[in-house]
Amino acid sequence: MRLMPELAVESISKSFSGTTVLTDVEFTVADGEFFTLLGPSGCGKSTTLACVAGLEDPDSGTIRVGDDVFFDGRRDTTVPPEGRNLGLVFQSYALWPHMTVADNLAFPLKLRKLPADERDRRIDAALDKVGLLELRDRYPHQLSGGQQQRVALARGIVYSPGVLLLDEPLSNLDAKMRDQARAWLKDLQREMGITTVYVTHDQVEAMSLSDRIAVFLGGRLEQVGTPAEVYETPATPEVAAFIGRCN
Ligand code: ADP
Ligand code: MG
DSSP, X not given: OOOOOOEEEEEEEEEETTEEEEEEEEEEEOTTOEEEEEOOTTSSHHHHHHHHHTSXXXXXXXXXXXXXXXXXXXXXXXXXXXXXXXXXXXXXXXXXXXXXXXXXXXXXXXXXXXXXXXXXXXXXXXXXXTTOGXXXXXXXXXXXHHHHHHHHHHHHXXXXXXXXXXXXXXXXXXXXXXXXXXXXXHHXXXXXXXXXXXXXXXXXXXXXXXXXXEEEETTEEEEEEOHHHHHHSOSSHHHHHHHTOOO
């Protein structure tokens, strides 16, 4: 069995021009786990993900996958994003409109200098996983929003990342498509067994998808637990209010 080391985020803090947006954020994500950062808009979820991805550096703390240190504030260590082997999928699909589906997927593989035959093999495998192999030569504008989002996911997994980072990937879809995409995403994650950090402001989405949820409020983690733990025993009145329970 493949065993990936855990992702550990240890006590990261971050300010933007004197305003603190993250305070001592700390969590670990186990191999194959579906872990969700849940909280209202502006609470620091995307900034946390950007720090894990290396798109932003925290001011302090450490981020590592197993023994692989991505960021260490004390030692001035920071690994650039392309050295972190992470799959990123963000809210806007950001497919390149002038490239076919296959070429959109080829792009990250070319960056990694994979030979053409290996690229083709991986592109077909990833498109097959998301059920869109027959659309490989279409352009993004010829696809529905849901299909475009699947292509974006295929591009996130095409180079077999160790950890998949998903930032509100379903929020541009309409409600019906979002329900379908949610079920499909959960199946895919389970089938691949890929360690996933998922960001959402949607409590229902978090509850239905996650192995564990970290509730984020005002740049701090208020509670980390299974959906049942967070729902049934919210750690603070603020968590209870956000989850929609008043007890
Ligand atoms: P979330 O994803 O939970 O909605 P963000 O992580 O995007 O929250 O933002 C957290 C806070 O940090 C917000 O107040 C936001 O305005 C601020 N912020 C995020 N990125 C930047 C930036 N690059 N420069 C200045 N402020 C930022
Ligand atoms: Mg965000």
